[in-house]
Amino acid sequence: MTFTSRTAICLSDGRELIYFNEEPTDWAKYEDTRHLPPPPPTSQLRYDPLVDEWIAIAAHRQTRTFLPPSNACPLCPTNATFASEIPAPDYDVVVFENQFPSFSDRVNEDEVTEITGMVPVRPGVGRCEVVCFTSDHNSSFGQLSPARVRTVVDTLADRTTEMSGLTGVAQVFPFENRGVEIGVTLQHPHGQIYAFPTVPPRTRSMLAASARYLERTGRDLYTDVLAAERADGTRVISSNEHWTAYVPAAARWPFEVQIAPHRKVPDLPALTDDERDAFGPLYLDVLRRFDGLFDKPMPYISAWHQAVVGAGRELGYLHLQLFSIRRAADKLKYLAGSESAMGFFVNDIVPEKAAQLLRDI
Amino acid sequence: MTFTSRTAICLSDGRELIYFNEEPTDWAKYEDTRHLPPPPPTSQLRYDPLVDEWIAIAAHRQTRTFLPPSNACPLCPTNATFASEIPAPDYDVVVFENQFPSFSDRVNEDEVTEITGMVPVRPGVGRCEVVCFTSDHNSSFGQLSPARVRTVVDTLADRTTEMSGLTGVAQVFPFENRGVEIGVTLQHPHGQIYAFPTVPPRTRSMLAASARYLERTGRDLYTDVLAAERADGTRVISSNEHWTAYVPAAARWPFEVQIAPHRKVPDLPALTDDERDAFGPLYLDVLRRFDGLFDKPMPYISAWHQAVVGAGRELGYLHLQLFSIRRAADKLKYLAGSESAMGFFVNDIVPEKAAQLLRDI
Numbered sequence: 003m004t005f006t007s008r009t010a011i012c013l014s015d016g017r018e019l020i021y022f023n024e025e026p027t028d029w030a031k032y033e034d035t036r037h038l039p040p041p042p043p044t045s046q047l048r049y050d051p052l053v054d055e056w057i058a059i060a061a062h063r064q065t066r067t068f069l070p071p072s073n074a075c076p077l078c079p080t081n082a083t084f085a086s087e088i089p090a091p092d093y094d095v096v097v098f099e100n101q102f103p104s105f106s107d108r109v110n111e112d113e114v115t116e117i118t119g120m121v122p123v124r125p126g127v128g129r130c131e132v133v134c135f136t137s138d139h140n141s142s143f144g145q146l147s148p149a150r151v152r153t154v155v156d157t158l159a160d161r162t163t164e165m166s167g168l169t170g171v172a173q174v175f176p177f178e179n180r181g182v183e184i185g186v187t188l189q190h191p192h193g194q195i196y197a198f199p200t201v202p203p204r205t206r207s208m209l210a211a212s213a214r215y216l217e218r219t220g221r222d223l224y225t226d227v228l229a230a231e232r233a234d235g236t237r238v239i240s241s242n243e244h245w246t247a248y249v250p251a252a253a254r255w256p257f258e259v260q261i262a263p264h265r266k267v268p269d270l271p272a273l274t275d276d277e278r279d280a281f282g283p284l285y286l287d288v289l290r291r292f293d294g295l296f297d298k299p300m301p302y303i304s305a306w307h308q309a310v311v312g313a314g315r316e317l318g319y320l321h322l323q324l325f326s327i328r329r330a331a332d333k334l335k336y337l338a339g340s341e342s343a344m345g346f347f348v349n350d351i352v353p354e355k356a357a358q359l360l361r362d363i
Numbered sequence: 364m365t366f367t368s369r370t371a372i373c374l375s376d377g378r379e380l381i382y383f384n385e386e387p388t389d390w391a392k393y394e395d396t397r398h399l400p401p402p403p404p405t406s407q408l409r410y411d412p413l414v415d416e417w418i419a420i421a422a423h424r425q426t427r428t429f430l431p432p433s434n435a436c437p438l439c440p441t442n443a444t445f446a447s448e449i450p451a452p453d454y455d456v457v458v459f460e461n462q463f464p465s466f467s468d469r470v471n472e473d474e475v476t477e478i479t480g481m482v483p484v485r486p487g488v489g490r491c492e493v494v495c496f497t498s499d500h501n502s503s504f505g506q507l508s509p510a511r512v513r514t515v516v517d518t519l520a521d522r523t524t525e526m527s528g529l530t531g532v533a534q535v536f537p538f539e540n541r542g543v544e545i546g547v548t549l550q551h552p553h554g555q556i557y558a559f560p561t562v563p564p565r566t567r568s569m570l571a572a573s574a575r576y577l578e579r580t581g582r583d584l585y586t587d588v589l590a591a592e593r594a595d596g597t598r599v600i601s602s603n604e605h606w607t608a609y610v611p612a613a614a615r616w617p618f619e620v621q622i623a624p625h626r627k628v629p630d631l632p633a634l635t636d637d638e639r640d641a642f643g644p645l646y647l648d649v650l651r652r653f654d655g656l657f658d659k660p661m662p663y664i665s666a667w668h669q670a671v672v673g674a675g676r677e678l679g680y681l682h683l684q685l686f687s688i689r690r691a692a693d694k695l696k697y698l699a700g701s702e703s704a705m706g707f708f709v710n711d712i713v714p715e716k717a718a719q720l721l722r723d724i
Binding site: 177353 | 411419559564568571575594614666
């Protein structure tokens with residue numbers, strides 16, 4: 003199933019909210035009755051000259067909502083006793099601008115332009131949205147139906163198209179953080195979409211590697227990596243006509259799976275109907291295996307890597323990167339000195355063993 | 364004070380242990396009475412073609428010692444009831460090869476050389492050492508005397524010189540992880556030294572940025588960044604004749620301080636006596652401020668960035684990067700989707716405010 007209609011409203015502070023409805027509804031008639039203060043100005047981007055990267059400084063996020071009780075969940079539908087972010091009494095999938103965004107178009111006019119002459123500064127112009135996958139507070143992505151996953155994919159595609167067209171947006175990044183072990187501050191099943199103001203460091207590395215490979219071989223890097231994994235098969239978890247899920251040979255996380263379409267497409271909007279339908283069953287199977295590894299909900303980060311909006315767009319190959327920091331039933335992988343200070347990853351789990359464990363479930 | 368003698372012994376499995384003694388001792392006469400199995404072979408480095416980085420796969424680390432009770436601490440001196448890693452009944456500073464190293468010279472002979480044709484593989488040849496700062500299990504680096512810090516600096520310099528000369532070593536990296544919140548598996552005050560087999564990603568970024576800056580301006584990048592911070596002063600925490608501690612203008616961690624010598628030197632061995640003596644009081648002051656922020660021990664990573672051993676060595680400027688993931692008394696900064704999947708850091712604390720909070724303690 004996909005959504006049959008999308009209806010947008012404004013929340014009381016001017017932020018946009020969009021219902022993606024699987025059946026016709028009149029949810030747009032419900033108004034936000036809260037009296038919210040104006041949203042904060044966007045973050046400040048500061049350039050770190052030592053490593054040639056931009057950092058976002060977002061002071062207003064320090065006071066964001068932190069693990070509220072379930073009867074005050076801002077992602078549940080509004081009910082008689084609590085007015086949440088979603089004015090309607092129910093929803094299928096809903097998207098709205100984050101109240102505490104890392105990036106937005108609300109630029110502070112008296113913004114400075116540099117710090118110390120070595121550190122250029124600019125506003126973090128972009129957009130951050132929250133995506134609620136279901137109105138059921140106690141559900142999880144892994145418990146969604148394949149039909150609902152299709153609605154979510156179509157929603158992310160819709161948002162990718164729209165946010166790619168916004169001024170200053172370099173890349174649209176849909177992702178889900180799941181589990182308090184990974185820092186989730188709201189328990190309700192939800193994801194986020196970041197429209198980045200600059201190309202993020204990992205994407206820059208991927209673009210540089212792809213460009214060098216193309217120059218050297220005349221071929222597409224991700225296409226060849228995926229073909230090699232499918233031919234080898236040792237690390238493949240599952241596959242269908244359109245998608246393959248595999249543990250990368252050089253996985254950096256204890257349990258890491260990449261899920262890629264067999265056809266090179268830049269982003270979610272470029273997927274066909276058949277490809278979109280085929281994704282849900284495969285992804286739900288992988289999530290079930292993740293939760294089965296230690297017989298408890300697996301904390302994870304699920305990240306859609308899409309093509310950039312500008313230069314280098316032709317090098318992008320859509321794929322999902324799913325990884326967990328749990329390395330044993332009672333142990334987490336921490337990013338300590340080697341990883342956090344130097345970026346050198348040491349993985350305690352052999353990728354072939356991780357693949358075997360996931361396949362055996 | 365510095366060490367007056369260094370005496371090396373072999374542990375029962377052949378690993379090297381070195382006592383750095385502030386006073387003459389006969390600790391070398393104590394033998395390791397344990398019957399340890401041979402150490403594991405070194406890790407396997409796998410090349411991730413998508414981002415052009417090497418990942419270490421170190422399966423044997425999965426079973427490393429994990430938060431043992433204090434009467435079975437492997438970093439305390441050996442006593443009548445427990446034989447630890449250190450055979451002597453006491454020590455000042457001691458260094459030994461890690462029993463569960465990410466890198467070593469023990470190469471598995473039947474090692475493969477590639478996976479799938481897209482992923483070259485090579486042995487993780489290098490060295491990992493543990494540095495015990497004190498025999499007092501319940502102490503911490505911040506409680507050491509300035510004299511002991513000098514001994515530690517001299518020890519790290521000694522190890523840097525020796526490990527820089529080992530075959531295949533690209534960079535020597537002394538660091539301390541402190542606090543269970545950051546993944547520490549042994550509570551006894553200790554640091555580690557990694558002799559990396561390839562230049563780590565952050566160092567590669569720093570070298571590339573320094574090389575471009577030199578090409579463009581004819582000047583040294585870190586020298587100019589430090590001069591700009593000292594001239595501005597807004598983010599300086601403290602300084603003395605030889606060192607300045609400051610919060611970087613584009614800090615990526617909630618509380619991050621860099622401590623740099625005023626004179627450009629490549630690494631710890633290049634520091635003069637006066638510079639070494641001046642480091643301890645300044646660093647101890649900064650650590651005291653860290654612990655004072657939330658009136659409880661601050662989890663932190665303390666990382667010495669030294670020049671690489673090979674090409675690009677002349678671009679290196681020794682400095683210490685100290686940072687914490689604690690952003691409030693009861694909240695940690697987690698590296699979630701934006702940071703872990705994309706490398707895009709969002710910092711909730713304005714660097715000038717972090718500096719003010721640290722100065723006010």
